[in-house]
């Protein structure tokens with residue numbers, strides 16, 4: 001008997017690993033018509049792991065002190081062997097994470113997988129999206145460049161538009177009247193400790209729900225079965241005769257990750273500064289605001305909205321309403337039909353919403 | 368080729384590919400983490416001769432570690448690594464006895480770096496130096 005078999009036997013007697021592997025692996029059946037879009041979640045998990053690993057590595061050389069932060073990032077980029085690689089993977093990876101999270105969300109949206117009984121899955125995913133954005137925002141400040149400094153100034157400032165509590169809230173976010181060393185301290189703590197921990201917890205919750213209720217059947221392609229959800233008792237959505245997760249869908253996941261890596265690494269190696277405007281290479285100067293300071297692409301629509309509405313509060317409220325609608329979508333859209341082409345109103349609204357969002361982004365970019 | 372052999376061959380290829388990929392990913396990480404040679408200290412250290420009176424010792428940083436220069440009573444200069452050859456503590460210069468004492472386990476070295484007593488197994492490591500124009504240059 002090989003060593004591996006002996007180890008597995010030993011574990012099997014104690015914690016029943018063979019049964020577990022069957023239950024979670026080859027015995028975990030997915031709908032026959034499951035598609036490529038279902039692997040977005042695995043790509044996201046992979047990106048998150050990559051962010052954690054590169055983040056821990058960066059912590060070794062990064063100094064979270066407003067006097068030294070910019071210089072320490074310069075050392076990472078120029079002097080530390082492969083420092084540029086680690087940092088670029090982290091910085092480009094954050095952009096990719098937002099992009100893939102959006103694709104994941106859109107696929108769930110168009111395939112109607114958020115519908116009952118999967119409302120909690122959707123809500124936990126929505127929270128995760130917000131956490132990712134918060135991670136991006138807090139991470140943005142850390143290199144302490146002109147871009148970081150002023151982008152954070154603008155971003156924290158927009159909270160000031162909330163009536164009554166606004167100004168206090170801004171000061172609380174910044175740890176002072178203006179963005180300064182105290183802001184760096186709290187953003188650093190959020191970025192490396194609190195937010196990643198919350199992401200881990202929420203990812204666990206997201207997976208728990210997914211595993212508990214079962215994967216939703218895509219509304220198109222081979223129609224296996226119809227499982228009407230009756231809402232009177234819990235029912236695990238099993239997929240008898242489906243394809244096993246291990247090895248079949250695992251291979252799809254790995255393929256998707258490989259395709260993602262190809263795209264991601266071509267950005268890292270061939271156009272690493274794609275997401276870096278030139279202000280990112282100038283140390284922060286609280287006395288000099290650069291012209292045309294703009295946030296990252298995923299915050300451009302928000303930024304443009306604030307510019308469109310002359311009243312800041314209206315701009316903030318519009319964003320708040322849009323986000324609330326998104327969060328509550330499964331409670332608003334209660335129809336049983338999940339095929340996108342059979343939901344013309346939904347299709348029109350969501351495509352309209354996405355086009356509006358893209359339009360605001362492009363407008364914001366060129367304005 | 369029979370099916371079994373083909374599978375084996377593909378399996379080996381896949382394994383080799385995975386190993387190469389893992390190595391390609393691990394190498395930058397290893398380099399990123401490894402301490403940089405000579406980081407933070409110059410390869411040569413110059414000390415003015417007048418900073419080293421007779422019978423005294425001068426400790427300084429050299430190539431990322433501690434080093435010491437001494438001038439013996441007869442005026443001869445010597446340079447050593449100040450790292451004890453036993454377990455790596457930094458030796459002290461005892462001016463009255465003109466010898467080194469390691470505070471950790473009471474190792475003793477003569478002004479020539481030889482072990483006089485205690486646990487150190489080897490003499491102190493000598494460092495090359497030159498004396499020119501009133502300066503002592505180590506390295």
Ligand code: FES
Nearest residue numbers: 451453454469474
């Ligand atoms: S380390 Fe110097 S005597 Fe032990």
